[in-house]
Structures are given as C-alpha cells and as structure tokens.
Amino acid sequence: MLRQVADGVLIHESEFCQSNAVVVQGRAGVLLIDPGVLGYEMAALANDLRELGQPVVAGFSTHPHWDHLLWHPRLGSAPRYGTARCAATVRDRLPDARAKARVAELIPPDIVEQVPLDLLGLVTGLPAEVAQIPWDGPRIRIIEHQAHAPGHAALLIGERGVLVAGDMLSDVLIPMLDLNGTADPIEDYLAALRLLEGAAGDVDVLVPGHGSTGGADQVRARIDQDRAYVHALRDAHVLSDPRVGPAATFGKDWLPGVHARQLQGLARRSGSDATPG
Numbered sequence: 275m276l277r278q279v280a281d282g283v284l285i286h287e288s289e290f291c292q293s294n295a296v297v298v299q300g301r302a303g304v305l306l307i308d309p310g311v312l313g314y315e316m317a318a319l320a321n322d323l324r325e326l327g328q329p330v331v332a333g334f335s336t337h338p339h340w341d342h343l344l345w346h347p348r349l350g351s352a353p354r355y356g357t358a359r360c361a362a363t364v365r366d367r368l369p370d371a372r373a374k375a376r377v378a379e380l381i382p383p384d385i386v387e388q389v390p391l392d393l394l395g396l397v398t399g400l401p402a403e404v405a406q407i408p409w410d411g412p413r414i415r416i417i418e419h420q421a422h423a424p425g426h427a428a429l430l431i432g433e434r435g436v437l438v439a440g441d442m443l444s445d446v447l448i449p450m451l452d453l454n455g456t457a458d459p460i461e462d463y464l465a466a467l468r469l470l471e472g473a474a475g476d477v478d479v480l481v482p483g484h485g486s487t488g489g490a491d492q493v494r495a496r497i498d499q500d501r502a503y504v505h506a507l508r509d510a511h512v513l514s515d516p517r518v519g520p521a522a523t524f525g526k527d528w529l530p531g532v533h534a535r536q537l538q539g540l541a542r543r544s545g546s547d548a549t550p551g
C-alpha cells in the first residue's frame with residue numbers, strides 16, 4: 275500500500291480526503307508523519323511496516339486538527355511529536371474525554387465509526403528552538419508558521435529533496451485560514467507562503483497533507499496559486515481558482531462553502547475592527 279516518492283520516503287494516500295501519511299526511513303526504523311485517518315488503513319500500514327522489518331520509531335503531527343492527530347495501537351508506542359504550539363493547542367482543545375466526543379462530531383458521519391480516537395492527540399511538543407525532529411534518520415527541518423492552524427509545521431527532508439507541506443500547497447484544497455487563532459490571518463498566511471518559498475528552492479518532491487504529490491515545478495506553481503487565492507480573499511476579488519471552479523471534482527459539495535465562510539469571516543473581522551470603542 276506504500277508508494278515510494280523519493281529515496282527512503284514513502285506515502286500512503288487515504289480514501290478519506292486524499293490524506294497523505296508519510297513514512298521516512300531512518301537507521302533503526304521509520305518516522306511516521308500524519309499517520310492516516312481510517313483505522314483499517316493505519317492497521318494495514320502497521321502490518322506493511324512490520325513485514326518490512328521497519329518499526330515506527332517516531333511520529334509527527336503537522337498540526338492540531340483531528341485528521342492529523344490520529345494513531346493506531348498497532349503502530350506501537352514511539353514518541354509522537356508536534357510543535358510546542360501544536361501540542362499546547364491540543365491540550366487546550368482536548369482536555370478530557372468529553373472533548374473527544376466533540377471531535378467525533380467534526381468527523382463525517384459516514385466514516386466516524388472507522389476513525390479510532392483512543393490515541394488522538396498524544397503528541398509531545400518540541401520547543402520552538404528545536405529546529406529538527408529528534409530521531410535517528412535523515413535530518414528533517416521543522417518549518418513552523420502560523421497559517422492553517424496554530425503551530426502548523428511543514429517538514430523539509432533536505433537530503434531527500436522532499437517537502438512535507440501539511441495542509442498547505444494542496445492541488446485539491448484551497449488555503450483554509452485560521453480565522454480565529456491569529457490577529458491577521460491573511461498576512462500570516464502570506465508570510466507562511468514566503469517562508470515555504472524560501473525553504474523549498476531545492477525540493478524535488480512536494481507532499482501535501484491532502485491531494486497529489488508534485489515535482490519541483492509544482493512547488494512554485496502551488497505557492498503562486500495559494501498566494502493568488504489569498505490575495506483574492508483579501509481583496510474580495512472574483513475568484514478564478516480551479517480548486518473551487520466549475521470543473522473541480524474534489525470536494526465540490528463542500529469546498530465552495532468553505533470559501534464563502536472564509537469571505538464572510540474576514541468581512542466580519544474587518545467590520546468589527548472598524549467599530550469604534
């Protein structure tokens with residue numbers, strides 16, 4: 275079920291929302307980034323890794339959204355990391371079992387039975403000064419930024435030429451801004467795109483959290499596409515984005531709604547900013 279995208283880097287694409295789990299081979303086992311969504315898929319991934327003689331020695335969640343915080347018991351009990359801000363957000367939002375029940379309400383009803391929530395969000399925060407994932411494998415740089423979610427991180431596996439982008443730079447999802455977690459979501463998102471642009475000069479393979487992998491040309495194209503979307507959102511311009519255009523097939527039932535809510539949310543913010551007092 276795993277597909278190699280670069281030397282020592284493999285991915286599995288979930289049936290849910292084209293979510294990509296990323297496996298990076300290290301010396302004594304693998305790092306698993308955003309393990310997946312459906313229980314049977316994560317169990318199959320665990321089996322495949324076991325057959326390859328590659329235990330999971332570390333995990334990483336790119337950001338504190340439920341579909342990136344899951345884990346399956348068969349993946350074992352390796353340390354799971356996220357940025358400090360990611361881990362703090364998980365602690366705030368998931369303080370107890372009742373909070374987990376609320377998470378279940380966010381999951382599409384047709385799959386909720388198949389999503390194992392027992393090990394949701396058990397991530398250890400890496401302090402901001404930790405620039406690399408602490409593990410025995412290729413150097414993986416943590417590129418933290420404020421854009422899609424608090425403490426969102428892209429991961430740069432420089433020696434393999436791979437950028438794991440989390441929920442940025444997707445070919446199927448429009449940029450989804452964190453409208454509540456930051457004072458200036460538009461400028462934060464643009465700053466994050468500049469940061470990724472600066473880091474991705476030598477990248478050959480781009481792996482988004484959802485959607486298709488891309489080559490070097492796609493890194494540039496998707497940064498440009500996401501920037502154009504954010505500019506259109508900021509300026510309330512008419513959108514010409516293929517991801518929410520008439521020919522889009524992915525998410526056509528719900529992505530236009532996401533776009534409309536982002537427009538409304540930003541209009542409301544600028545309205546409240548203008549209110550005296």
Ligand SMILES: [Zn+2]
Nearest residue numbers: 339341441483
């Ligand atoms: Zn996601």
